[in-house]
Amino acid sequence: AQSVTQPDIHITVSEGASLELRCNYSYGATPYLFWYVQSPGQGLQLLLKYFSGDTLVQGIKGFEAEFKRSQSSFNLRKPSVHWSDAAEYFCAGANSNSGYALNFGKGTSLLVTP
């Protein structure tokens, strides 16, 4: 089945520390990959997306992600986390075989401590 998997349900980091959220994908054809963030009581907001080209993708709010085909991964990173980054983060994928429907991982909840 074509899908994305987020291995970590919860992540806790100290403010100012670096962050990496993991995402693994399982797609036969070239996937289109996304990271979304959801604040409490809100809908999802796109952080960044990868379609092709440069495997290091820059997004909003200082986030970046790297597409690694050899590892089937698309991990999200931020060099220095701010308290306002505390939220739920979703990796999502799509490709032509899935009819371009966006499939989401189950999310990683980020807690930022002082």
Place this chain on the structure above:
Amino acid sequence: DAGVIQSPRHEVTEMGQEVTLRCKPISGHDYLFWYRQTMMRGLELLIYFNNNVPIDDSGMPEDRFSAKMPNASFSTLKIQPSEPRDSAVYFCASSLGGVLGEKLFFGSGTQLSVL
């Protein structure tokens, strides 16, 4: 633009009742998606429309669920009869060009509780 507008924001109903969720996409967007979010199953795509036409409804859980898009500015998701296991947050999202076009814009969701 006000973004994707969903109503109601919260809905509490009793088992067996009909529930109708509403969505107004962003003007000019040609794709509309309905998602359901639960703790157990995460975000599931229920159905999506392109130019008001349903393209893929394979995610609709069963016949109790139906969705319509009578025009480009309005869509409904109906559950009849509702059951407690339908309790979830239902999100509507719209985009121009689908997932490979502009980004998806999500509404704030409808929190549905079926007692």
